[in-house]
């Protein structure tokens with residue numbers, strides 16, 4: 136296995152790929168030219184492309200690159216003092232994890248972690264081949280911005296796709312009212328409209344029993360739809376998952392956090408593959424569920440007095456791992472699980488070039504083995520990792 140980059144901006148022909156677009160399209164050849172998918176067809180005949188590199192996928196699954204809507208690319212945490220600050224994400228982690236698109240968020244700390252630093256790190260990742268975006272703001276209101284307002288951040292900064300994660304039902308948040316959230320969602324929408332973006336308001340949901348109630352209230356009182364909010368950590372408790380099912384059945388998209396650990400599961404977290412299976416079983420559309428990694432976040436555990444008990448770190452490879460375990464342990468279809476980490480998150484972010492394997496899309500691809508483990512990654516038409 137190699138993680139080196141054999142040839143920048145190469146033209147590639149990937150033969151005999153079992154294409155999951157994320158729908159199962161059977162065995163196809165994939166032609167990549169200039170960073171885009173040019174064609175996906177059976178037994179493609181190709182000539183006249185100089186320097187074309189040919190690979191044989193030998194019938195193994197090939198999917199779009201994974202799209203992560205929540206990653207703390209400059210590191211999260213710090214909630215137990217300076218020893219608990221998490222490190223920044225290196226580009227190599229993307230190739231190891233099958234993730235080709237990331238969305239950075241600040242999280243709890245917007246005092247010592249800053250948007251200029253996160254924008255610079257997103258551009259660093261982009262220079263190395265990761266498609267990197269970010270949210271303005273953090274857990275708190277009033278929203279901290281880069282240019283002075285939410286609207287101008289969205290209008291002027293190409294990488295800013297929305298605001299988040301704004302915390303609700305969490306002792307670390309600002310306890311925003313339904314009115315404040317409705318107003319913020321309007322700011323996101325107007326800024327996004329001006330820039331031709333979709334606009335996302337990512338909502339971090341904590342463990343307080345109020346859960347999503349303030350979002351339901353905002354949608355009842357104001358001309359705001361539930362789909363204007365994008366709540367994450369919905370697998371934090373079974374009660375929140377039940378609320379999330381209601382939210383998604385009324386048109387919202389819910390996000391499950393793939394990163395977890397045994398101690399969080401023991402204290403009530405629903406493991407993300409189980410959460411997906413359970414939401415689908417409860418009648419949620421497979422279009423209204425996403426998984427994100429929460430990579431480089433701290434996974435803190437607090438006692439009933441809000442004191443930090445222990446801290447772990449979110450992992451970028453948790454998304455691919457959740458797909459694998461969903462297939463193995465919950466008998467879910469690979470294409471359904473893939474949708475939650477490719478097409479659905481790309482739609483939430485409004486990235487029409489991402490999340491699907493079709494002619495014209497960005498050439499972000501993942502090669503899987505039959506046991507649904509990531510074996511190879513191509514991003515922006517360049518091979519980043521490939522089995523030897």
Ligand code: ZN
Pocket residue numbers: 300339340367368
């Ligand atoms: Zn969060």
